[in-house]
Structures are given as C-alpha cells and as structure tokens.
Amino acid sequence: MTAGSDTVQPVLPAYDGGGLAGVLPSVAASLGVGTGPLDLAPARRAVVVLVDGLGMELLRQRKGHAPFLRALLAQARDLRAGFPSTTATSVGSFGTGLPPGAHGLTGYQVEIPGEGRLFNELSWEGGPDPRTWQPEPTVLQRTAAAGVATTMVAPAYFDGSGLTRAALRGAAFRAADALEDRVDATLSAVRKDSRALVYLYWGELDRTGHVHGCQSRQWGEELEHIDRELRRLSDRLPRDCSLTVVADHGMIDIPxxxxxxxxxxxxxxxxxxxxxxxxxxxxxxxxxxxxxxxxxxxxxxxxxxxxxxxxxxxxxxxxxxxxxxxxxxxxxxxxxxxxxxxxxxxxxxxxxxxxxxxxQHGSLTPEEQNVPMLHLDAPDQR
Missing domain, CATH: 3.30.1360.180 (Gyrase A; domain 2)
Known part of the structure; x- marks a missing residue:
C-alpha cells in the first residue's frame, strides 16, 4: 500500500499526560513524591519494569504468548512513546518526565551543535558531558531526595553510562544480566526498605526483534520468557508494593x-x-x-x-x-x-x-508509537 502523507495522519506524541513521560512521575506521586498526570492508588513501595520494544500493537497481536500480561490488557493504558520512538529519546522522557524538546535527547544519532559531528545518544561514545547535555533533574533523583530508597536494576555496563547519567541518575545501582537474576535483584531491593522504588530494565525483546524481526518465532519465545518472569515478580512482591510494566517504543519489520x-x-x-x-x-x-x-x-x-x-x-x-x-x-x-x-x-x-x-522503529505509526502501561495496584490497596 502506498498513500500520500496528506492522507495518512501521524500518531502524534501526547506530552500532556498521555505519554511515556507521565509514567515515572505518577508512580513517584503514588509513593507521596511530587505529582503526576496519571491517577494511581497510593503505595509504600513500587516496581517499574521497562520492556524495551514491547509496543502495544505487538502485545495485542502476540498476546497468546503472554497470559500474565494478557490478563492486564483490559485495564491497560494506551500511551504514546514520543518522537522519535527510539530508546534514547524515550528513556530521556521516562527518566525526566519531560518531552524531548525539554530534556534534549532528540534522537538516536544527533549533531553536537558547533562541532559538525554526530554522536550516538544510546551508546554515548564520544558524547558530551551527560549532565551538561541533559541538565534537568530526573524523577529518580527527586524520589531519592524525598527519602524513598531508589534502585535501578540493569546490566553492569549501564552503571555510569552516558545515557544513565543523563536520564536515570539518582538511583542506587544493582547489576544483573539474566532476567531471572534481575527479578531476584528487584525483589531483594524492594523488600529491603519500607519505602522503595525499583526500576528494572529488560532489553532482550528489542534485541530479538531487531535481529530476527518482531514477527519471528524468536520474538514470541522471548515474550513468553518475559511473561513468566513478570508473573513470578508479581507473585512475590510485598503486599504494599505496586507493579507497573511499560515499554519505550514498538517495532515493525523493514525488508x-x-x-x-x-x-x-x-x-x-x-x-x-x-x-x-x-x-x-x-x-x-x-x-x-x-x-x-x-x-x-x-x-x-x-x-x-x-x-x-x-x-x-x-x-x-x-x-x-x-x-x-x-x-x-x-x-x-x-x-x-x-x-x-x-x-x-x-x-x-x-x-x-x-x-x-x-x-526497526522511530516513526509515528501506531506500531512504533503506541506503548502499553500495565499497572497492578499494591494488593493492600485493591
């Protein structure tokens, strides 16, 4: 199918509360820190999981692979990733609660003004000082400053990386590689303190989609793996702990x-x-x-x-x-x-x-732009 851009309308970002930027501020608000655009029930502790590449359209299409997540779809919030719908920009919005025009992580590869060269905002190789490039405070910083034990669980190479320092600074860091180990580290961190926020990142679904395609058997198998571990995580959380699952963008296959x-x-x-x-x-x-x-x-x-x-x-x-x-x-x-x-x-x-x-991803189609927010209130609040 081919259609002119005057007849096909873009899925425009929603920076006024219907987007990814509103998730972490709203979870923090449920813990008593600041305000957020999404109304969430109060909790003493919270876990937020970002599954890289889990677009809403893909989740609906492949929901047979994910019985735990499928059960949450009826109450899911359908959010917009922002533009471009790519990890560096989305993590900037997720981590700061701001649109790209404010946090400044405006793409996968961008020019450094005045230097005439590109740098990659995902790898940050040869990039500028992250705190200068993105000077706004992060939600994790504000949450930690309010006395909530704040932890990030991700691979070791994320600790101190440029993107982490730009968009996710402020949390204690726990390194783990396998998803099972990250779930265990998350459970350990959230149980340790009576007020806690734990952010868990998982990137393997995105990686699988890039390499094999998001319509592949391998993508479905990875979604099954994620679904099992998220169910285990949910079953073992403290009763005063909420669980939120989001994504940073969707994906389509490009021949x-x-x-x-x-x-x-x-x-x-x-x-x-x-x-x-x-x-x-x-x-x-x-x-x-x-x-x-x-x-x-x-x-x-x-x-x-x-x-x-x-x-x-x-x-x-x-x-x-x-x-x-x-x-x-x-x-x-x-x-x-x-x-x-x-x-x-x-x-x-x-x-x-x-x-x-x-x-691939990055554009303003529903497949790339729409992302789910799947939320479970703390059992004590249900």
Whole structure:
C-alpha cells in the first residue's frame, strides 16, 4: 500500500499526560513524591519494569504468548512513546518526565551543535558531558531526595553510562544480566526498605526483534520468557508494593530491499552535511542555504511514503513537545518519519550491524508509537 502523507495522519506524541513521560512521575506521586498526570492508588513501595520494544500493537497481536500480561490488557493504558520512538529519546522522557524538546535527547544519532559531528545518544561514545547535555533533574533523583530508597536494576555496563547519567541518575545501582537474576535483584531491593522504588530494565525483546524481526518465532519465545518472569515478580512482591510494566517504543519489520542508502544516492545526498536519526526517523543536517532544496527533493522522492517536514514545521506540530532554545540546534533542518514499511540509511555513518537489522522503529505509526502501561495496584490497596 502506498498513500500520500496528506492522507495518512501521524500518531502524534501526547506530552500532556498521555505519554511515556507521565509514567515515572505518577508512580513517584503514588509513593507521596511530587505529582503526576496519571491517577494511581497510593503505595509504600513500587516496581517499574521497562520492556524495551514491547509496543502495544505487538502485545495485542502476540498476546497468546503472554497470559500474565494478557490478563492486564483490559485495564491497560494506551500511551504514546514520543518522537522519535527510539530508546534514547524515550528513556530521556521516562527518566525526566519531560518531552524531548525539554530534556534534549532528540534522537538516536544527533549533531553536537558547533562541532559538525554526530554522536550516538544510546551508546554515548564520544558524547558530551551527560549532565551538561541533559541538565534537568530526573524523577529518580527527586524520589531519592524525598527519602524513598531508589534502585535501578540493569546490566553492569549501564552503571555510569552516558545515557544513565543523563536520564536515570539518582538511583542506587544493582547489576544483573539474566532476567531471572534481575527479578531476584528487584525483589531483594524492594523488600529491603519500607519505602522503595525499583526500576528494572529488560532489553532482550528489542534485541530479538531487531535481529530476527518482531514477527519471528524468536520474538514470541522471548515474550513468553518475559511473561513468566513478570508473573513470578508479581507473585512475590510485598503486599504494599505496586507493579507497573511499560515499554519505550514498538517495532515493525523493514525488508532489506525496501531501504535506500544515501551514500549511493546522489540526489538525496545533495545538500546534506550529516544524516542523523535512524532508518525510520531521519534528521538531515543541511549545508548552509540548502535546507529548502533538500526538503523539496526528499518530498518529491519520498513524500508518498512518509511525513517530511522542516525543523520549524516539526516543532510547530508538536513532534518534540515545547522545545527549549538550547535544544533547537540539535534537531535536523529536515525531519523525516515514514509511514510505509521503508527506510533510508547512510552507510557512511551507520554501523554495518545496524544496517543489517530487520526490526526497526522511530516513526509515528501506531506500531512504533503506541506503548502499553500495565499497572497492578499494591494488593493492600485493591
């Protein structure tokens, strides 16, 4: 199917309470810390699990693999990830409670203003000081400062990483690799204190979807694994502890023959200094004076497959939420988001392993943008 972008409407981010940014502030509010846009029952302790890549559309489609999560779907909140629907940006919103235009983690690969080079906000290799790049306080910082024992459970390499320091600083860190070990570490941490917030991250579903595709047998098997462990976690939590399960984005599969490489396409490369973002959500940093021509060229070639906007148009339509002055130069001169199952890459700046991934995300389709919030009140509050 091919349709013009004037007939296919984007799933716009919901930065006023219907998005991922509202989850952690609302859980903190249920513990008596600050306020949040989502009304949750009070609790003394809380566990929040972020399952990377568990989009709402995928969960509904593959719910046969997840009996525990399926039972929660009737009461699920259908949230929006934000733009771009990618991990670094979503974790920024989740961790700070702010839209991308405020926290400033505006994509997978972004230009550092004034340096003329891209850096990867997920790996943070060669990136700026995380506290300078993202200076706003995090929800975990505020919760810990209020006297709630606050813990993050994730792989050891997350401890002190750039993204952790930018978006999730403030929590004590417990390292664990296997999901079973992370569940055990979460249970240990949440039982230790009478007031506690524990954040558990699991990224293997996203990784499986990237490598094998989100429609694959392997993706379903990983969802089964997650579902079993989440049930075990739920069964063993203290009675005054709530459980919240969320995701950072969804995913779709993009065939290898549905991709264009800017490195080998002179027309699309003309006037473009750097190709930032990712395959489904590109940010084009243009040569001086070339932005209007680049916009026209990309619209002419790819306008039937996606939404292609100038920076000013994307900001004006609220894709990034209200944008602070310090953040504006990080956004590309031209912003591209596809609604058809296609993608554009640049093999000059994208690693070969990334170019070979089947599952992709980043755009404003329901499959990529819609994420679940599955919440169980503390049993003492039910």
């Amino acid at each position: 290898m023959d549905a991709r264009i490489d800017v490195a080998h396409d002179g027309e699309l490369a003309s006037g473009v200094r750097l190709v930032g973002g990712e395959m489904r959500a590109l940010q084009l940093y243009c040569e001086q004076g070339a932005a209007a021509d680049v916009l026209a060229t990309w619209r002419g070639r790819l306008g039937a497959s996606g939404w292609i906007l100038s920076r000013e148009e994307a900001v004006g339509q609220g894709w990034f939420g209200p944008v602070q002055e310090r953040v504006m130069p990080r956004i590309g001169d031209v912003v591209v988001a596809f609604h058809e199952p296609v993608g554009v890459v640049d093999s000059r700046v994208m690693r070969p392993v990334v170019l070979g991934l089947l599952g």
